[in-house]
Amino acid sequence: MKRGYFITGTDTGVGKTLVAGGLAAIYKSRGINVGVMKPIATGCKKVQNTLISDDTIFLKHAAEVNDEYELINPVSLEQPLAPIIAARMSNTKIDLEKVHSAFDTLFERHDALFVEGIGGLLVPIDEYYFIIDMANELELPLIVVCRNILGTINHTLLTVSYARQHGLDIKGIIVNESIETPDDTLKKTNIDELKRLTDLPILGIIPFDKRLDTRNFNKEVVLKIFRDKINKDIII
Template identity: 40%
Template sequence: MRGLFITATDTDIGKTMITGAIAAAMKARGIHVGVFKPLASGAIRNEAGFLLAEDATFLMKAAGIGEELRQEVNAVALEPALTPAVAAKISNVCIDIPKILTDLKQAMKKYEFVLVEGVGGLISPLWEDYLLADMMKELNFPALLVSKPRLGAINHTVLSYSYAMQHKIRLDGVVINRFEASRAGVLEESNIHYIEKITNLPVVGRFPLLKQANSLNVEDLAGLAELTLNIDKIIAIGESYNE
């Protein structure tokens, strides 16, 4: 099995879009890809009263995974749009991290390649005394860090990288999301230059800003991923996973 963990420098950076784009590209290449969003907040209740995480819905669509596997893809969906530890307390939900990890590891075995998307950034609290970084360390997948093209990207990216290195967490590449190539100038290019120089991590993609992302079909998403992400390099990173 091969796999990647996708995290970001902050919330609302676009982890789900990047994870979905990679999944769509792999699926188009004939790779049996699994997608997982173990915990999600900001879920919406459907007409039947069930909480559905839109991020999980997007990932399932991108990977061609049916609704019957939603619980496997997204073990915990929380309604408050807050970090999981806080959202769970407000909702009177107990997050059983060991069970989530056990079930996740079992479910992953059926796929040729797996993509696991985090929530927020590396230091997002998932439960009492348990951060996203702890989950990343336990799974020990190669990881991609999604960053932004804006002012502050160097600082946020390097701080995330430094925390990961300090705590012996794998980071293997960076993806710049919402990159507007037609408007890119000194700021955007210097961000990439210094991120690569300081962290020694490759920037493996410059994914564009999509104003109507939800209307994009899976085939177009896969094509866009092939154009803007180094899918060959991303797959190679995932192949370095050692169980």
């Protein structure tokens, strides 16, 4: 059975890469033919004249796939800016055909696919084309990753209500403590309010743990924490 999720977030740096890679690693460890994709990456580094994104490398390692780099990350831009601006600065336009054709190939090759967005839903890709439009065209349900800090309720409700207004299917929310927050009352009440106000399942609550640093992928640690903290419902 074909399955996939589009991993979006309330903001940049909330833990989309960690979550997409962690979920892919769990699927892989269960013998599922899983693939990963980062359609557009900015802030890429030049390695032997090719632009490479850290997110793509993490996702590729986590899912242990042999797919060509250009399929996993068809659009790579150098400037660490929103895609439309990074593209302008490189005198190019983002090639959405390339994204769709890479997606189709990966979707064909794999039984499940995790696609990581870039930033949040209203990140501009073209003049009037945003990440939410891409998620809509790829027809995958969303998983929304949010932080667990003061402000999370507002950011998450805005994301969820905007996605719903645009008719997107939302599988649920993953609360990821990407910033260490010692206030247990804040953390617990955030989660209770998110459940009450969105009526969505909380698919997982990932604690802050220095060993989850995506720049230093530790498969055993990621697998252990994700197995313990992610709702079995999203694991096929």
